[in-house]
Amino acid sequence: MSMMLDMRGIVRRFGHVVANDAIDLDVAAGEIVGLLGENGSGKSTLMKVLFGMLPPDAGTISFRGQPLTGHTPAAAMAAGIAMIHQHFMLVDAMTVAENVMLGWRDAGRLLRRKEMADRIRDVSRRFGLDLDPDARVAALSLGRRQRVEILKAILRNAELLVLDEPTSNLASAEVAELLTVLRRLRQEGKGIIFISHKLPEVLEICDKVVVLRAGRVTGRTSVAGASQGMLAEMMIGRDVTAPRPPMVASSPGPARLSVKDFLAPGLARLSFEIRRGEIFGVAGVDGNGQIELVEALAGLRPAGSGAITIDGHDVTRASVAARLTRGLAYMPADRGTTALVKTMSVAENLMLRDSGRPPYGHGLLLTRGPANAKARALMADYDIRARDPSFIAGRLSGGNQQKIVVARELDRRPAVLIAHQAAWGLDPGATHFVLDRMLALREAGAAILYVSSELEEVLAISDRIAVMARGGFAGIVPRGEVDPRQLGIWMAGRAA
Amino acid sequence: MIEFLAAAIRIATPLALAALGGILSERAGVFAVGLEGMMLAGAFAAAIGAWATSEPIAGLLLAPLGGGVIGLAVAIVAVRFRADNMVTGLAVNVLALGLTSYLMRILASGGRPVSMRLPLLTALPIPALSDLPVIGPLLFAQPPLTYLTALGCLLMTLFLNRTQAGLTLRATGENPEAVFASGGHPARVRMLAVIACGAVAGLGGAVLTLQQVGTFTDGMTGGRGYMALAALIVGRWTPWGAAAACLVFGAAEAFELRLQSFGVPVSSYVVQMAPYLIALTVLAGLGQSSKLPAAIGQPLPSTR
Numbered sequence: 001m002s003m004m005l006d007m008r009g010i011v012r013r014f015g016h017v018v019a020n021d022a023i024d025l026d027v028a029a030g031e032i033v034g035l036l037g038e039n040g041s042g043k044s045t046l047m048k049v050l051f052g053m054l055p056p057d058a059g060t061i062s063f064r065g066q067p068l069t070g071h072t073p074a075a076a077m078a079a080g081i082a083m084i085h086q087h088f089m090l091v092d093a094m095t096v097a098e099n100v101m102l103g104w105r106d107a108g109r110l111l112r113r114k115e116m117a118d119r120i121r122d123v124s125r126r127f128g129l130d131l132d133p134d135a136r137v138a139a140l141s142l143g144r145r146q147r148v149e150i151l152k153a154i155l156r157n158a159e160l161l162v163l164d165e166p167t168s169n170l171a172s173a174e175v176a177e178l179l180t181v182l183r184r185l186r187q188e189g190k191g192i193i194f195i196s197h198k199l200p201e202v203l204e205i206c207d208k209v210v211v212l213r214a215g216r217v218t219g220r221t222s223v224a225g226a227s228q229g230m231l232a233e234m235m236i237g238r239d240v241t242a243p244r245p246p247m248v249a250s251s252p253g254p255a256r257l258s259v260k261d262f263l264a265p266g267l268a269r270l271s272f273e274i275r276r277g278e279i280f281g282v283a284g285v286d287g288n289g290q291i292e293l294v295e296a297l298a299g300l301r302p303a304g305s306g307a308i309t310i311d312g313h314d315v316t317r318a319s320v321a322a323r324l325t326r327g328l329a330y331m332p333a334d335r336g337t338t339a340l341v342k343t344m345s346v347a348e349n350l351m352l353r354d355s356g357r358p359p360y361g362h363g364l365l366l367t368r369g370p371a372n373a374k375a376r377a378l379m380a381d382y383d384i385r386a387r388d389p390s391f392i393a394g395r396l397s398g399g400n401q402q403k404i405v406v407a408r409e410l411d412r413r414p415a416v417l418i419a420h421q422a423a424w425g426l427d428p429g430a431t432h433f434v435l436d437r438m439l440a441l442r443e444a445g446a447a448i449l450y451v452s453s454e455l456e457e458v459l460a461i462s463d464r465i466a467v468m469a470r471g472g473f474a475g476i477v478p479r480g481e482v483d484p485r486q487l488g489i490w491m492a493g494r495a496a
Numbered sequence: 497m498i499e500f501l502a503a504a505i506r507i508a509t510p511l512a513l514a515a516l517g518g519i520l521s522e523r524a525g526v527f528a529v530g531l532e533g534m535m536l537a538g539a540f541a542a543a544i545g546a547w548a549t550s551e552p553i554a555g556l557l558l559a560p561l562g563g564g565v566i567g568l569a570v571a572i573v574a575v576r577f578r579a580d581n582m583v584t585g586l587a588v589n590v591l592a593l594g595l596t597s598y599l600m601r602i603l604a605s606g607g608r609p610v611s612m613r614l615p616l617l618t619a620l621p622i623p624a625l626s627d628l629p630v631i632g633p634l635l636f637a638q639p640p641l642t643y644l645t646a647l648g649c650l651l652m653t654l655f656l657n658r659t660q661a662g663l664t665l666r667a668t669g670e671n672p673e674a675v676f677a678s679g680g681h682p683a684r685v686r687m688l689a690v691i692a693c694g695a696v697a698g699l700g701g702a703v704l705t706l707q708q709v710g711t712f713t714d715g716m717t718g719g720r721g722y723m724a725l726a727a728l729i730v731g732r733w734t735p736w737g738a739a740a741a742c743l744v745f746g747a748a749e750a751f752e753l754r755l756q757s758f759g760v761p762v763s764s765y766v767v768q769m770a771p772y773l774i775a776l777t778v779l780a781g782l783g784q785s786s787k788l789p790a791a792i793g794q795p796l797p798s799t800r
Contacts, residue, residue, distance in 0.1 A: 074679050089677035091670040093790060094663075101660070102667050103678030109660050 002065075004029045004191040005050075005160055010059035012045050019045040020056070021215040027160060027191040032182060034206035034223070035195045036235055038427040040397060042215040043195055047162055051083050052076045064159065082153030086165045088145050090137050096120065097133035100152055123154050127184050143174030150181060160191040167201055168425060171285065179205050197235070197427045199228040211235050232428060253277050256447035257416045259297070262306030266292035268472030269306070274416070274447035279438060281462025282451040282473075284491055289471035290451050291333070294420045297449070298330040299323045310416055324353065327415030331405050331422050335398075339405045342394030346386050347375035349393045350408050382407035383433065399430035406437055417441060420451045435461050455487065467491055500750055501634055505642065508739070508746030510535070510703040512645050514724035515731070515738040516652055517563070517696030523656065523733055524689035525669035525682075525791045529585020530570045531697050532721025533592030538563035538698025540596040543705040543712035544603075546614045552706050555614070556641075556699075559706075563698020564691050566592055571690040575683055578795035589721070597714040612711045617641065639707045641699065645739070648696070652735040665689055669789035672796050683796050700724065719772075726775035733789065741778075748774055 005027040012020040019042045027033045037043045048054040050061060052071040061068040063079055071079070090099050097117050101107035107116055117133040124131040129147045137145060146166060153161055163182075167175045182192060182205055196202050202209060203223055211219035211234040219234030253276025262270045267289050274280040284290065295301045297308060299320040308316045310326040318326070332338035340349050351360035351371055359370035375389035384403045386396055393401060402422070409417065419438065423431040438448055438461050451468075452458050458465055459482065466476040467490035474490035477483075514535050518528035541562025546555030566588050574584040617639045625636040656662040665685055667675045672682035700720075705712050723745055724738075731737030748770050756764070 077679065085677070089671070089674040091667045091674050093670045093787075094667065098663060098667075099674070102663055102674065103660075103680050107660060111658050111660060111663065113658075 003027065004031075004064055006060075006062045007046075007050065008060045008062075010046060010049055010061070011057045012049055012054060013057055018215050020049065022059070023212070023215075023217055025193075025210055027193060029159070029191055030186050030189045031208070032186055032192040032194055032206045034202040034209040035193055035212070036197060036199075036202060036209055036219075036231060037212035038197065038235060038429050041212040041235075043212055044164075045215075046212070047083070047164065047193070047195070050076070050162070051081065077156065077158075080157055080159040082156065082158035082161050084146070084149045084153065084161060084163045084166060086168060088149055090145055090148060092136075092138040094137060095133065096131055096135050096137060096140075096148055096151075099137055099148055100133075100155060104152075104156065106155075119155060120151065123151060127151075127154065127181060127188075129181060141171075141174065142169045143171070143177055146170070146178065147181065150185075154185075158190070160193070161185065162193045162195070164195045165197075166194070167196065167198060175201065199231050199428075202231065203228065235428065253445065256311055257297075257449065258307075258309045260307045260309075262296070262308060263304040264292060264296045264301060265304065266471055267296070267304075268470065270472060271306075272466070272473070272476070274449060276445050276447060277442055278463045279442050279448045279450055279461050281458035281465045282449065282468050283455050283458040283465060283487065284453065284468035284474075286453045288468045290420065290453075290468055292471065293468070294330070294332070294418050294449070294451055297418050298328070298332075324412075327413075329409040329412055329414035329417045331409050331417070331419045333421035333424060335401050335405055340393050340401055342392070342401075344393060345390045346379065346384065346393055346396075346404060347372055347389035349404050350375050350378055350389075350411075353408060353412065378407045378411060382410075382437075399426050402426060402430065402434065406434060410437055410441055413444070414441075414446055417446055417448045418451075419448065421453065422450065423452065423454070423457055431457065455491075498630060498634055500747075500754060503750035503753065504743055504746040505634070505638070506708065506746070507749050508742040509642050509645050509707075510700045511720055511724045511727055511742040511745060512739045513641070513648065513700030513703060514697040514721055515728040515742060516645070516648050516735055517693040517698075517700065518724055518728045519652065519656075519733055519735060519738060520665070520689045520696065521567075521693035522728065522792060523669045523789055524665045524686045525672065525789055525794065526570070526574055526686055526690050526693075527581035527585060527793050528693055528697075528725060528728070529582055530566060530588040530694075530721075531585075531724050532717055532719065533585075533589040534563040534566045534694040534697035535701035535704075535717045535721045535724075536589075536592045536596055536715065537566045537694075538701030539705045539716060540599070540701070540712055541698065542702035543612055543614060546706060547612045550615060552615050552617045555706050556617070556702060559698045559702035560695035561698070563694040563696070563701060565694070567691040567694020567697075570694070571687040575686045575690060575796070581793045593715050596712075600712065600714065614705060614710045614712075616710050617707045641703045641707050644699070649735040649739050656735075666789075668791075670791055672791055686796070697721070697724070723772070723775065726772070726779065730775065730778045732787075745774065 003026045005025070007023065007025040010020050010023045023046055025046065035043050045054065049056045052073045052075060055070065063081065066079065068076070068079065091102065097113065097120055100120055101111055101116055120131065120133040129151055131144065131147055131151060137148060150161070166178060170178065185192060194202065194206055203226060206223050208222045209219070209226065209231060210217060211231060213235060219231070255273040255275050257274045260271050272280065282290065292301065296303055299318060303316050306316070307314060310323070310328060313326055315323050315326055336342060355361050355366060359367065359374045361367055372389045378384070379386060379389065382403045384407060385400050393404060423434045426434065435457060438450060442448060450458060450462060462479060464476060464478050465482060466473045467487055469490060475486070514531050517534065518531050521528040538559040542555035542559035545558035546552045569588055570584055573579045574581050619637050619639050621637040626632045628636070656666060664675060664680050668682045668685040675682045675685065701717060704716060709716065727741035727745060728738040730741040731739070752770050
């Protein structure tokens with residue numbers, strides 16, 4: 001079969017780090033190729049080389065029979081390669097049509113609005129994109145916005161579409177729609193590179209998979225006959241999807257966190273207890289009261305009525321600081337704004353909560369020496385890959401940033417941990433790490449509230465599972481009695 | 497009544513031109529705080545041109561240059577070197593005031609400013625239309641820059657909504673990354689927009705020297721640039737909206753002048769405060785609903 005894209009022996013070094021080590025990648029017309037790999041495995045570098053954002057140190061690229069060397073992103077686009085970024089490059093305040101026309105020659109210097117709107121409707125119908133040219137992007141769901149990007153690519157005659165983590169921001173119904181659109185594109189003979197670390201999707205949509213690890217191809221297989229475990233093993237050198245050793249039923253200790261008849265804006269009346277050595281998992285579609293619940297427990301939102309107690313002490317109206325001294329720890333979902341100060345160093349972020357206590361400080365003064373020593377110890381323990389404690393947190397990968405949060409909160413040996421989307425956006429290796437730490441904390445006797453919209457994570461570590469819908473719990477089941485269908489009904493039937 | 501409306505239009509014209517310039521700058525994502533300085537430099541350049549040649553047309557040609565130089569300064573400092581928009585704008589306003597006052601004294605070479613008497617641009621009545629009752633003398637017997645202002649509103653609206661360049665400019669103010677991703681150059685767009693802003697605001701300044709006052713005095717714009725800034729916000733960053741806001745400000749000022757001339761004991765300071773008071777009231781009323789271009793004031797990433 002003649003290949004649409006043919007990348008041969010691509011090498012790219014950054015200093016002495018080899019980000020791409022002799023990588024081959026082929027894509028045929030009408031083929032979806034999955035590009036799998038953890039963060040830092042070299043996927044982005046390879047795509048930047050393809051798109052002309054980075055020149056390769058060695059290797060050749062040929063696209064539709066023409067060599068591509070020393071090209072710019074503009075030349076790549078002109079040749080028919082389109083990149084659909086994880087963060088959409090759209091202007092929210094403008095309409096779909098205006099976004100399509102932006103920077104597009106065919107739209108004319110004097111914009112041919114009507115003709116463009118017709119072409120948009122046409123393509124939208126042909127590929128099942130369901131887009132209205134006059135809709136404002138700000139009013140569209142993330143899934144629709146992504147389809148605007150796909151629409152732009154199709155109208156600009158792209159033959160090869162590169163989708164970078166296309167499902168990471170989508171709700172599951174939208175993921176299904178996206179996959180339908182991709183199948184349509186495949187039928188029309190487009191080539192697609194599907195970058196992801198979500199194995200089920202890759203298995204569902206791709207024809208073949210290329211797996212990268214540490215800059216090398218560690219696996220190349222047709223999807224037929226491949227399994228998740230096999231791919232995961234290629235990706236990180238061990239199988240993280242394997243069922244964990246069955247969790248030792250922890251001795252049912254006394255309740256550490258107890259919530260009784262609790263009411264707050266955005267929440268239905270809630271009552272639950274989490275006991276010593278128990279992980280209470282909360283699943284459900286985002287936006288059903290999760291943020292309200294965790295922030296109320298953490299003391300960031302005022303309680304309406306009811307009572308929250310930690311180890312028997314009433315903290316319903318206690319300040320954040322008072323809750324912390326009672327042994328509460330909180331890992332917020334948005335590590336970028338609530339959990340970390342991105343412009344400060346790793347060490348400073350690690351001491352945020354406890355800067356007044358040894359080893360970080362003494363009275364009003366910070367003790368830099370011991371604080372740095374402590375930071376180094378935590379970096380080693382929690383595998384935070386930064387050059388040194390003074391490295392700026394915002395420059396680390398998402399996984400390493402989250403490890404800072406995990407290290408800080410877990411090192412306080414909390415009695416109660418509230419973890420919200422603790423593995424959000426992390427690759428399987430880092431997710432595995434976070435989940436393992438939760439289990440270790442459970443062993444140590446803490447009560448853990450683990451809130452996540454990734455059902456698999458919740459199922460993997462929870463002793464009891466609740467599903468949140470419309471601000472309340474649609475149901476709670478112990479680990480042994482989970483019926484996935486029932487969970488699905490709870491989630492879907494009453495999801496906002 | 498006609499006189500009152502004529503006064504309102506007269507007062508609104510320089511504001512509206514400056515606001516048109518400001519729209520270019522702000523919709524491209526750069527706060528137009530420097531409008532005051534751009535107007536003043538334009539007024540000065542217009543005065544010099546007309547004074548040196550005794551031809552108001554020469555002044556008209558120089559005015560955009562004067563304003564454009566200030567625009568260039570803002571573009572270099574705020575876009576190229578990514579400095580804070582507010583501080584940069586305020587700085588060029590003070591710079592323009594000092595520079596024009598200084599140059600006036602150099603010209604006189606005696607340490608005292610020259611006193612200029614400039615030929616004014618005369619009214620150009622449009623045949624037939626100007627004979628209409630009431631609206632004829634009001635709308636169709638105006639000096640050239642007033643026509644230009646109305647035409648400017650029309651052209652600017654078409655430019656922003658109907659051309660690829662206008663679309664790119666608006667996108668740069670909303671999401672420069674998107675412009676970059678579609679093959680554009682956000683930094684270039686912003687620099688050109690700010691320079692064009694200076695040129696148009698410079699014409700606004702020329703209205704004062706060439707069409708109304710007939711001379712240049714130190715700091716003669718007297719805060720009109722800030723009023724134009726308020727007008728373009730009240731007008732929601734649209735040309736016609738901003739022009740309408742300028743007319744409201746103009747009417748308020750004309751009304752106060754009237755009161756004074758009828759001997760109503762109103763302090764001239766109250767007169768001067770009134771338009772700003774209106775602007776503040778309107779701004780407070782609009783509050784958060786006056787939606788700014790999303791990326792305004794945000795410097796571009798250094799690589800773009």
